[in-house]
Amino acid sequence: MSRIGWVSRIPFNRTAALDLIDNMVPYLRWQSNTAWLKNPPAEYVKRVQPAHDVWGELDKIRRKTETESYPNELTQKAHDGHFSYKPDIVRIFRWARPIPLVSVSDDGLNLPKTHMYTDILEEAFFNGTTPSPITKINGRNAHEYLEDFAQYGRLQDRDALYNSLFYNLAAIPAVSFGTGIGAFAGDGWGKYVRSPNKARVMVPFSGITDASTRHSSMESRSPTSYEPSEMDPVQPPGYPPLIEGDHGSDFGGYFLDRNHTDTAVLALHAFVSDWDHVEQFQQRRSRFIEDALAGDKKRLIIDLSSNGGGTALQPYDVYKKLFPNAIDHALARRFRAFESTDLIGRKYSKVSEGVSRNIIDGEQNETLYDLQLDYGAQYSNLIRPNLWDNLMPYKAGIWIHGTRNQTYPPNTTQPFANDDIVVITDGHCSSACTTFAELLRQRQGIRFVSIGGCPREGLIQAVGGVKGGPVVTGKHIREYVKTTIRDLSSSPWEEEALRKSQLGEYLREIPFDRLCINFMDDWRDEDLGVLDYPLQFHVEDTDCRILYTKEMVLDVTAIWKAVADIAWGGKACFAGGLSYNEKKKEDLRTPRAADIEWSEKVRIWRDGRKAEDYPLDNQADYGEREVNADAFAYP
Helix, strand or coil, X not given: CCCXXXXXXXXXXXXXHHHHHHHHHHHXXXXXXXXXXXXXXXXXXXXXXXXXXXXXXXXXXXXXXXXXXXXXXXXXXXXCCXXXXXXXXXXXXXXXXXXXXXXXXXXXXXXXXXXXXXXXXXXXXXXXXXXXXCCEECCEEHHHHHHHHHCCCCCCCHHHHHHCCCCCHHHCCCXXXXXXXXXXXXXXXXXXXXXCEEEEECCXXXXXXXXXXXXXXXXXXXXXXXXXXXXXXXXXXXXXXXXXXXXXXXXXXEECCHHHCCEEEEEECCECCCHHHHHHHHHHXXXXXXXXXXXXXXXXXXXXXXXXXXXXXXXXXXXXXXXXXXXXXXXXXXXECCHHHHHHHHHHXXXXXXXXXXXXXXXXXXXXXXXXXXXXXXXXXXXXXXXXXXXXXXXXXXXXXXXHHHCCXXXXXXXXXXXXXXXXXXEXXXXXXXXXXHHHHHHHCCEEEEECCCXXXXXXXXXXXXXXXXXXEHHHHHHHHXXXXXXXXCCHHHHHHHHHCHHHHHCXXXXXXXXXEECEEEEEHHHCCCCCCCHHHCXXXXXXXXXXXXXXXXXXXXXXXXXXXXXXXXXXXXXXCCCCCHHHHCCCCCCCHHHHHHHHXXXXXXXXXXXXXXXXXXCXXXXXXXXXXXCCCCC
């Protein structure tokens, strides 16, 4: 059997499906923003995504399941990167289209056109003819097809979703799963190109002879019987030599060359690190800032492209390193309050009585469960992180800069002036990245430049991913419940009472390990008491928009130099603009001997690039596991 038909023939077990749906209900109560998803602000609907009634859709799915004809996309349509469920059936294969595309402007001024990335490589490295744009995909207008296709992604902003379809140098050190597209037809010269889709096999197939036996194996196995293997980080193409960091890590520190030798670049690919190396990464990020100052770098570009987020507290550490005297918060959080969270919270609070964890004053010592009614639902009081928490090393793996053993001396000056910092994003900034962006933009007024987007005029959003608080998995929720009932009960009678409460609904052993919930909403400090919706539903344009050019999809320094020329050289944006100081426009220092030496090193790297340095599929080789199929490669 070929193509997607194999998957579609796996038998549908109506009883099991109904059981699954009913047992999702208690977990979905934890999702913080269902009320606003159902009735979002008008500007959000106009520019970002339509309303989505999670509970209404779940009820519709249940009714359809009873007749064995049902829709899907319960969580995906929310476009909340923290809200997802991956049942076994969608984990058998990961679909991919092996020919990546890029969306580039001829000169940075004209609207971008879609090209095959292989044509860009051909022109750059083999003196090929000027690439012609793709005009149709699967018989449709290419731009319309791609914009519609992008909606299968989990980012919320349409421009960020559009960017996520294309080959992106920043996605490779970020260890993102590939989103290259094939199966398209037609380009500017009338050439017709056909490419088969591929499927990466993610589960063992030993003993599987047909769709029915695959179904049986899924129902009988334990939920943790297989996991995809970890992939070795690859050296990212198009990136210059590093000053600090390592390829495949969460960050890289770089110095620009030639006429931009006064500029350093901190590329933050994520805010998550291997727990055993968190302290090391903190030290290396700090060392890069110190190296930049020692090298007389006056300006800093922070690159947040393809930053999917990470641990909630690391953004504060980077922020406090750059702004040692700044207010350390820009957001507050709260969660849905209902019987389950109340019971769990009470038992955990009871067991921790007498344990000194926080240094707080009376004004801050508010009751967490002082319930607030909003949009017909109850919520906890607002919460902000206490960066001096005694348990911070257990929460973040480090002491945050400016606290405890990371305290600064009095009158410490920040390493770069606010006007000498600029941020570049491609819209794929989510979760913890949103926290960092809020700190920079709301507290410090740092300017943002965003790149790419749909082929139309105007500005785009700088942050296009989930803008919610911490994520919690179904597995963790069940662990909280089991601990509350079995370990924190004061007597057998209390344990029995808890089992009969709402907590008993979580004790069914249906595997929800791959269910993720956005546990808390983020609320901007300045919005409190002013707006009635959380940050997730804000629509906020970047300051300046630029477009990808051919050079930029081959050499990331071309992006950074374009940003520097706009921020400190007075050059124009494609849309919007950055205010700049005319004195600073001319304030380019004479390159030192070390700058000249570094520029020569970068030149050697640039001249030595080869087409084969740019993997067309940044995943492992498919080898014998290749399967032809029609499918979507979710961005």
